[in-house]
Amino acid sequence: MQKTGAGAPALLTDHYELTMISAALRDGTAHRSSVFEVFARRLPQGRRYGVVAGTGRLLEQLAAFTFHPDEVDFLRRTGVVDDATAEWLAGFRFSGDVDGYAEGELFFPNSPILTVSGTFAECVILETLILSVLNHDCAIAAAAARMVTAARGRPLIEMGSRRAHEEAAVASARAAYLAGFGSTSNLAAGLRYGIPTAGTAAHAFTLLHDDEKAAFASQVAALGEQTTLLVDTYDISQGIRNAIAVAGPGLRAVRIDSGDLSVLAAQSRALLDELGAPDVKIVVSGDLDEYAIAALAAEPVDVYGAGTAVVTGSGAPTAGLVYKLVEVDGRPVVKRSENKATVGGRKTAYRRHKPTGTAVEEIVLTGASAVTADPQPGDRLLQRPLVRGGEPVADLPGLEQSRTHLRDCLITIPWEGLKLSAGDPAVPVTVTAAT
Amino acid sequence: MQKTGAGAPALLTDHYELTMISAALRDGTAHRSSVFEVFARRLPQGRRYGVVAGTGRLLEQLAAFTFHPDEVDFLRRTGVVDDATAEWLAGFRFSGDVDGYAEGELFFPNSPILTVSGTFAECVILETLILSVLNHDCAIAAAAARMVTAARGRPLIEMGSRRAHEEAAVASARAAYLAGFGSTSNLAAGLRYGIPTAGTAAHAFTLLHDDEKAAFASQVAALGEQTTLLVDTYDISQGIRNAIAVAGPGLRAVRIDSGDLSVLAAQSRALLDELGAPDVKIVVSGDLDEYAIAALAAEPVDVYGAGTAVVTGSGAPTAGLVYKLVEVDGRPVVKRSENKATVGGRKTAYRRHKPTGTAVEEIVLTGASAVTADPQPGDRLLQRPLVRGGEPVADLPGLEQSRTHLRDCLITIPWEGLKLSAGDPAVPVTVTAAT
Incomplete structure (x- = not known):
């Protein structure tokens, strides 16, 4: 599947991802089985929820994530990588697994919204692209969702293209539509994603x-x-x-x-x-x-009609998501200076609901505790398979389904969660480490 | 010249640009000779100068601004345009003129940083793309320039790619380098623009x-x-x-x-x-x-190493530039509700300097007054030809030259202008209407 209308994604990557791979290929650690997780340590100041957005765009780019010979040549010529790494890059294709929260799902601090597993090298090489896509699209969707709530059922047109980078504008139109906007002024968003355009x-x-x-x-x-x-x-x-x-x-x-x-x-x-x-x-x-x-x-x-505030995330233009190595060869790892809420190991996340359907807690379990967890009625498992062995799984939800999913999710959060004023996250997240 | 690594630009455009063209083609006004200007009504809160950035990227995309048959088909099929407009779009190629401040030049409220002249249709169709590119890149460059000043000669690495849309990240790396950063973590910026990469x-x-x-x-x-x-x-x-x-x-x-x-x-x-x-x-x-x-x-x-703050414009993620029709068939036009500083007619801009080289005033003249203006020693004409008859002029400055130009310009502004604290624009702009 070739990406529509934008460039090849492999070089949309930080220099150090490739030098780390270079060193890890040389010492053999590049092939260690690794798990990386994407999460936010906190929401933007006073925000009560985050919105997962960009997953669909990310999977599209993941499928196109290969290095063109000209790109490999550039990396070799400029000394970013050595010959062995250049050869590895030339044959690179992600063959690992990705699991994640559905697009349109809510998230809170420490929600493990995306989990990437495979060898160290094939996971770390995706870091920059994954964070770029999710940090941007989640920021826009969260701001747009608040505008949709504020509009109380009246339709909204996204018209901020001119206030954002020209390609970010297309992604913003998509994220705003996901969040419940009715249409966009951006024609490329109409062509690429089938979003209704208006003007x-x-x-x-x-x-x-x-x-x-x-x-x-x-x-x-x-x-x-x-x-x-x-x-x-x-x-x-x-x-x-x-x-x-x-x-x-x-x-x-x-x-x-x-x-x-x-x-x-x-x-x-x-x-x-x-x-x-x-x-x-x-x-x-x-x-x-x-x-x-x-x-x-x-x-x-x-x-x-909303423009600038949508495409700039209404004061929070980036979502603050990070991509952290949490497991190597089955062993949990964690940076010592992390705050206490960060624990190593692959995590499993449920959201717990009252019988009325209101969400009361998000439960994030790691290691052995995840296996022994005993879901209660009203618990909903938040992660789902997205990629297996490098291939997108069948029947991934489309943009319309994701849009419906967000609308359904917003109904479940406690009513304070929809207030525009600054406050705590609407649903507390409890992270329980392996015992 | 084909654009490197990003999509075709023509649909990175607002719906209404094409419906306006549709109506204007039908009534004949599409062919009226028009002049549009890009300017900012104000700088972001407390900023003392703006930095022109993105012109090089814009000219590259302008050269690729044609409609692919699939794009025209999409526009026709979705009813955005009628058959006559579809035909016009299929053959579209900008054939007008563009003048502007050099990339790396400073600007202030009401500085006419870009002037586009041609028929109404060929000028209006560029509005969204021009503003997207300039609003983004100018925002990043202005924030980055303040960081360069704050660093007092110590080198800076731009490493914010993961906190911005993946293509905006590349443009941000370019704008930060223009502003004086020494390198970027973004490899695509290395390949496309020759910027040193680091990690x-x-x-x-x-x-x-x-x-x-x-x-x-x-x-x-x-x-x-x-x-x-x-x-x-x-x-x-x-x-x-x-x-x-x-x-x-x-x-x-x-x-x-x-x-x-x-x-x-x-x-x-x-x-x-x-x-x-x-x-x-x-x-x-x-x-x-x-x-x-x-x-x-x-x-x-x-x-x-600076990241998030660079790519989000350090609190001002968009530059607030607008694209306004100022002249039709040689007649100045202006929206009645504009603030008084906005005057119709094509403008000419000089910056006036003391014998010591310090900039004291920017003089923007319109109509007859521009012709009769009598430049003084130390006046510098700010606009230069960029495109003539749809073709870029020869010997446009490259990124390195623009970087040097900005450094030279920053030396000329009054010393208060380099303070990080909030203040007035460093150089006042006087707009004088035709007499």
Whole structure:
């Protein structure tokens, strides 16, 4: 499976991953059986949950993770690796296993959201790519999920592409859709992932024309009345009058992109109703984050357009996930300076629920304790096989399923967990070391 | 020129750019001669300057900005564009002009850093890509430049790839190098841009081995004594003793990645000296930003490794640049709700300097005033041709030249401008409208 629309992933890797492999190949430790885990030591300041996102993108890139001869040549020529390592890289293909939380699953500090097992060399070589994909996509999905909660069922359009790196923008659109956004402005996300795309018009389109009415007439002529006219280029009230005069009451929506949106939404609604256009919807945009969206809950807004805050993770642009070696040849390993919550050994994770379905605890077990664990009714095993022997397992959930899964998961967390204010993680995680 | 290692750029575009083109093609305004400008209304909170970065990446993608038949088919099939627009897209190639500030140039609020002229359709279609590239790269370069200043001549390694989207990581490495970082951990940045790559080892490498000495011996055997040993996996003092015992006093460096770095740097220096290894350098890393780097100025640190703070723009992950239509068929246009500093019409920008070389003012002139402007000695014209008739001009500066240019520019700003504390833009910008 070749990755669509972006480069080969193997060199999206830190220099030291390959020098470590070089040394480990030479001393034989490269082949030691190893387990690495991805987890977050903490959530971003005050956040109550994390959202697993990016797994689908990661598996796609894992399948394409091979070294092109030009890449190997570059590494050899610049002295990053020696001949033996160059040869190993030229034949590299991941042949290990990956297990992980489903995309769309919630996570909390110390949740082992991804587990990679295989030889040391084949696991460590994936570190940078795995963390890049997950740290980015999880950050965006968590911010987007809070906006979806704040919007209380009103649809959201992701329109932040211009405020993010051009490829990060595509991944952001995917993560926001996963989190419950209804559509994106990003066309590449439409092509690659089948996400519905949407758009209105920019102020430039109005400025291009001789007057606002001419711009509106042109847009309606091309796109039909089921379009959204941007009414705040000059005067908003006049803009709305012009919109209805040109398109009639069958127009889909008007968009307001500036000013005090709560006042303007109410005034615009009143004016539209007065003009006999009660079915024309109101789209608002302009630096909306979860708090601004929540503040508009009582106003007659029909659709939110969110941009910068989504693609920058609304103050937390990276998820703080780390990739740690936890087991070598069956023996748990741990860095001495880690905080006490970090324990070595491969982990098994359950989430425990009340009979009502509310999540009360996440239980992370290691070593022997995992084997002897006695699941209770309402416990849900959080990890599932993703890759076996280097090949993706059959029937991995698609983006739509992951989207549904997140919606279902958010229903299970205690109600405080959905508050936008700063607080503790919604579900405590207990890590129990092997006994 | 085909872009290296990343996808085709044409669909990295907002839906509405193409629907606007659809409408404008139908009513004939698509062909109106237009000028768009990129500028920031403000700098991120308290920042004193911005850094132009990404221009080189942008021009590379501009050359590859054509629509693949599959992309056109997608747009037609999903109803984004009609047949006439699909046909226009299939034959699209930018044929206009681009002028801009040099990569590595400083900018301030309202500096017209990029000017795109051509037909409305061929200019508007580039909006999203231009802003994605510049908003990302300028954000990273500005943060990185502050870290370089804080490091006071000590070298910096960019090692944040794992905390950013995998392709944004490559662009971040490039922007950080432009800003004066000495190297990056990102191998793709090494291959694509010729940036020196560097790396040490991870804690996993030590944990993989039976003990720390075995890990160090393996690394030195593979990479020679000109390598950097990571000494904080278990106990730092013992780690340093092990490092010198294994590698001898010819070892290049030790790295410390945790703990109170100011205390540990001093203790480590004393211990290395005591062990007869005065030439072994100390590399520190671990959530370093410009403030943490500045706080280490008095400590015996030789090299800084910075990661998360670089790739997330140290609190300002996007530069806030906008792309605005300022002229149609020679007539200045402006959105009525803009703040007063925004004026229509194509602009010309100079920076005025004292005889000592210190920049005192940036003068932005529009329309007739630009023609009659009378440059003084010490004025420097900031815009230069980048693209003519769709083709990049000859002899555009490369990354090394841009890096030098930034260093030269930073010398010219008033000394307050280099302070890390919050403040006003270092150089005021005066925008004078046509008279």
